[in-house]
Amino acid sequence: MTKSDKIRYFGSQNYEKLQKICVKKKQPFVDTLFPPTNQSLFLEQGRSSDIVWKRPAELHPDPHLFVEGASPNDVTQVIPNADDQEWSPKHAYAGIFRFRFWRFGKWVEVVIDDLLPTRDGKLLFARSKTPNEFWSALLEKAFAKLYGCYENLVGGHLSDALQDVSGGVAETLHDPTDNDLKLFNDLKTAFDKGALIVAAIAARTKEEIEESLDCGLVKGHAYAVSAVCTIDVSNPTQRSLTSYLLGSKQKQNLIRLQNPWGEKEWNGAWSDDSSEWQNVSDSQLSAMGVERGNSDNNDGDFWMPWESFVQYFTDISLCQLFNTSVFSFTKSYDEQIVFSEWTTNGKKSGAPDDRAGGCLNFQATFCNNPQYIFDIPSPNCSVMFALTQNDPSEGLKKREPFVTIGMHVMKVENNRQYRVHQAMHPIATSDYASGRSVYLHLQSLPRGRYLLVPTTFAPKEQALFMLRIYSDEHIHFSPLTKHAPKLGLFGCKSAHSVTRLTIHGVNFNSQSTGTHHVYAILKDSNKSFRTKSLSGVKSIEWEEEFLFHKSKDRQQYKLEIWEDRKMARDHLMAQSVIIALIDNENRDTTLELTDPRGTIIGTVSITVSAFDDPMYL
Structure with missing residues (x-):
């Protein structure tokens, strides 16, 4: 944990202030928020037991936080300033301890007293193999306070506990x-x-x-x-x-x-x-x-x-645990964190502002979910996504069930900047789980632009979520919030149509010899977009897509094929013109490629998908 990380105090209890009060009064701390009674043990208020709450000094004449096994260095984040909390003549005993747990992007400090549940003079629950070591029993009590009572720890998820103590x-x-x-x-x-x-x-x-x-x-x-x-x-x-x-x-x-x-x-x-x-x-x-x-x-x-x-x-x-330090001799990862929510914004399911569309099973509403684009810069780039939902039951006995969550990744057009309205090119889907977190690991993806969609399983389910992205290269990652662009000099015109151009590949004439290292450039009246460079003898296959929003019903694009010469100036090999008519169809076509002298040297195969609804694709 770095100095910049903010600490949230559970129940607004401040360890330093409470400790000073106890030392001044010479009275060990008794936690009124989590009292040493059956209330802190069981879900049922009136349940009776023969449990006696005792402090470590009543169980062993020489209590310690650590004796063997774990050490303060192993639990630096969970037990802050562990040496200062140790039983020692250097520190005035106050019967108060503090632990920190990672919750929804922040470390939450939980204060407890050291009254532990026992039966017949022995600890009832967690205990160390060394009888005078008490860090595990105290840590368990802090967990129990965070989860409402000891009984709520039964049947919990191990992965949640690991995340609580590490933030991993x-x-x-x-x-x-x-x-x-x-x-x-x-x-x-x-x-x-x-x-x-x-x-x-x-x-x-x-x-x-x-x-x-x-x-x-x-x-x-x-x-x-x-x-x-x-x-x-x-x-x-x-x-x-x-x-x-x-x-x-x-x-x-x-x-x-x-x-x-x-x-x-x-x-x-x-x-x-x-x-x-x-x-x-x-x-x-x-x-x-x-x-x-x-x-x-x-x-x-x-x-x-x-x-x-x-x-x-x-x-x-x-x-x-991902190493995100830039000053490291071991492999480090780029980390990005996003906080958002699934919400209907008070709208009916399917409304433009609905952001709770459910999983891919619900195709009519799936694309209403939050959407994030990211670019894979190279095939060697590995990306890990961790989706975590907020726990609404922190500190409560009655545990509200988590909604079922998951993630879906699809390949999108190389230049997409606006929300997707129809699912396309599925790449990967995480498991869906009714727990706090799910994850998705992507490796060896082709270079290009992708879309991540975090979802609940069913539509209309609302929850806060945090999305963490770890990659071994920096990737551009950003939310898509707008449905379509505003056009014109001052952005006062609305787009009337959307066109997707798919460049499948080129075939060179039989006269062509040798290996070609080429890329394509697609131009409209305002911008140009480039494919990746590929090598081939008679044919090259890109299978790359580009998206355009326009206000005209007839559109013209220029396609150029360039030779990638690496060490010299690139050479324009051929070009063609693409005419797109807004006919609400997907049309496959093959166009001739002519060199700068007008000679036909091959063909390019493309698909034109043009629709009069700018929010169709």
């Missing part, structure tokens, strides 16, 4: 397949880049939560992924005869997980005491941090084979 781009993968090596490689790449990864076995009912399986894993429990690797296994009995004779080694994909409670572990293949470790070299064990013959079955850390991991775990939540 989070997604959840459900039911991975048994032999999905692509997923393994993707997770390894993400982990190596610093992504946060958590896995869980879904509990179908509340009764299944914390149910232990015979393999040692626990349902409804979040396991942090702490390593992803591939090792060589040298035992010939585990290899095929061919690989043994050739001297090759068998590869084993492994994943290491951590149970923060440190009580139960995986007991199958590659667990702490399994025989498989005898087949691994000492050098590999050292690199993995494994000590041969020195395992602790209850430390919460364990390895398991990838095939077993995908067999048991049903949900994998991954949160990517």
Whole structure:
């Protein structure tokens, strides 16, 4: 978090002010907004329990935020000034702690007291494997306050929690397949880049939560992924005869997980005491941090084979953290952030100001949604879109359901500057989910202009949303708000028509020899537009489109074919004239290309789509 990031104080509670009051009065803080009563535990107000709220010093004579495992550096954003909040003779104890969570583009500071729910002298919920370490229990209490009560944490989305603590781009993968090596490689790449990864076995009912399986894993429990690797296994009995004779080694994909409670572990293949470790070299064990013959079955850390991991775990939540610093020795990304909303503006569905058109299933209203154009500068450009809706239930016990959201991307004309009124050229569609966030990752797109449409699933659903764009090259990204241009010298005329010209490609005559490196320039009376440069011997295919709004029923355009000479001045090879009549048709045509001397050297194939409604395309 940078100094420029604004902090929002949950419940208008200011940590510094409250701490000073408590120190002055010599009384530990008791949070009246989230009191140590059943009100903060359960959804039902009158529910009884035998739970006792105790402060850490009542549970251990030497309490600390951190003892082992996590450190203040690991949670800098979530626990601000962690050293100053630590139990220490240097700081006056006030029984007050603060945590920060990322919410809708801002960090929200949540203040809590340190009264924790216990039963029989033991913490009831989250706890560290070290009995005098309390950061996890306090963090959980801050989460519970943010979500209204502890009970609301049950059945929550892991991806939301990861996003809350990091501000990253989070997604959840459900039911991975048994032999999905692509997923393994993707997770390894993400982990190596610093992504946060958590896995869980879904509990179908509340009764299944914390149910232990015979393999040692626990349902409804979040396991942090702490390593992803591939090792060589040298035992010939585990290899095929061919690989043994050739001297090759068998590869084993492994994943290491951590149970923060440190009580139960995986007991199958590659667990702490399994025989498989005898087949691994000492050098590999050292690199993995494994000590041969020195395992602790209850430390919460364990390895398991990838095939077993995908067999048991049903949900994998991954949160990517994008480096956006321009002063970095590692790969950095360009970040752009947009805030907007789906709204009907009090209008009926389909009205010009309606911005809640639903997904592509509702073609009559789909194009009413917010629209954003972006340009891909090169085929190597990778773009990640993260769509997040605002949580209207922050701090409330009663959770309002999220609307179902998603995104759609289409290819549009190279020069489009006005809203799309008919869906065209689909490129990609994200999953639609009734959660806080969805994401869409685009790679290897051809150079050109594209349109992103964030949508709710159904029309007329209203919500605030935030759109984050991460790209490894800077891309032009902007909203489309106007339907058509105003024409004339002073912008006082309305466009009467819209024309789309599609340049498919050129074919050169048989006399033409050698490889041509060419591009096309399309000109109207005001502007000119260029295609990309392509190479070919007898033919070139562009498949590029351009859009024009005009006030006349008969339009003329000039098409020029240029040779791209790279190191010398480009050469005009040929040209043709395109006549567009506003006839509300799509017309394919082939035109002759003549060189500057008037000789026909080939043809160009185009499609003219001209309509008398400027808001038709």
